[in-house]
Amino acid sequence: MYTDASGFIEYVPGDAPLVIVAPHGGTLSPAGLPDRSCAGCTTVNDLNTQELARTLVEEFRQRTGARPHLIVNRLHRRKFDGNRDLAEATGGTATLNASWTWLHAAIDSAKAGVARRSTRGLVIDLHGHAHPIARLELGYLLGDAELRATDATLAAGGAMSRSSVARLAADTRTVDDRGVTLLRGPRSLGALLAAEGIRSVPSPTDPAPLVGEEYFNGGYNTQRHGSLAGGSLDAIQIECHLTGVRDSEGNRAQFARALTTALRTYFTVHYGWTGPSS
Ligand SMILES: [Zn+2]
Numbered sequence: 033m034y035t036d037a038s039g040f041i042e043y044v045p046g047d048a049p050l051v052i053v054a055p056h057g058g059t060l061s062p063a064g065l066p067d068r069s070c071a072g073c074t075t076v077n078d079l080n081t082q083e084l085a086r087t088l089v090e091e092f093r094q095r096t097g098a099r100p101h102l103i104v105n106r107l108h109r110r111k112f113d114g115n116r117d118l119a120e121a122t123g124g125t126a127t128l129n130a131s132w133t134w135l136h137a138a139i140d141s142a143k144a145g146v147a148r149r150s151t152r153g154l155v156i157d158l159h160g161h162a163h164p165i166a167r168l169e170l171g172y173l174l175g176d177a178e179l180r181a182t183d184a185t186l187a188a189g190g191a192m193s194r195s196s197v198a199r200l201a202a203d204t205r206t207v208d209d210r211g212v213t214l215l216r217g218p219r220s221l222g223a224l225l226a227a228e229g230i231r232s233v234p235s236p237t238d239p240a241p242l243v244g245e246e247y248f249n250g251g252y253n254t255q256r257h258g259s260l261a262g263g264s265l266d267a268i269q270i271e272c273h274l275t276g277v278r279d280s281e282g283n284r285a286q287f288a289r290a291l292t293t294a295l296r297t298y299f300t301v302h303y304g305w306t307g308p309s310s
Pocket of ligand 1: 056159
């Protein structure tokens with residue numbers, strides 16, 4: 033386990049083709065650091081998402097024999113936001129510039145490790161939302177209005193090339209799933225989660241948020257660390273509802289089991305990865 037010089041950012045290297053980032057679950061709130069005061073800045077944490085990330089890493093390791101890379105922002109969001117550009121992340125506190133740089137260098141290092149060992153892989157930026165509908169929001173950088181279009185319209189408009197899974201949409205091992213099918217087709221992450229009893233959008237049953245429904249479609253990390261601009265790793269932002277998913281240790285463990293089951297299939301079907309020896 034490594035941390036930056038201040039101890040605010042943590043990186044636990046792994047050997048799985050999976051990188052998990054927990055940018056909004058920090059608890060440290062040093063008195064010497066000013067609160068972020070940027071206009072419009074969100075300073076509310078995503079409750080228990082650091083714990084959820086650690087549980088997910090452990091579950092995935094036990095089930096597959098390979099440990100996901102883990103990057104944790106330990107600072108409370110009122111001090112530092114691990115899913116924003118430099119200015120908004122630090123709120124102008126220059127002493128945090130090095131932590132921001134280290135955070136993204138750690139993710140880059142994890143991605144390089146995946147690329148060396150497994151060639152292809154996935155970054156999950158793990159969050160929690162407080163929207164009224166109890167479902168996961170899977171963010172691929174495509175907005176709610178765009179998702180409401182038909183698959184044919186999305187395909188005709190080249191939507192997947194503007195997504196955080198642009199590369200996987202072109203090269204998934206399951207040829208039938210290439211393109212828009214990767215979003216809400218039978219082997220999309222939303223479909224695999226539904227098979228485990230977890231409702232998600234987009235998915236076959238919830239292909240898009242309806243007009244007026246709140247939806248997070250991905251943020252800074254999903255843009256920067258996915259395959260929008262190429263590279264070896266795709267990215268999906270997973271925004272979790274609270275109740276039954278991250279509100280208690282037992283529910284976090286249960287959700288981690290379900291998500292791991294879905295991810296194992298996802299890695300097999302789309303990346304051709306079935307375990308440490310493959
Ligand atoms: Zn968040």
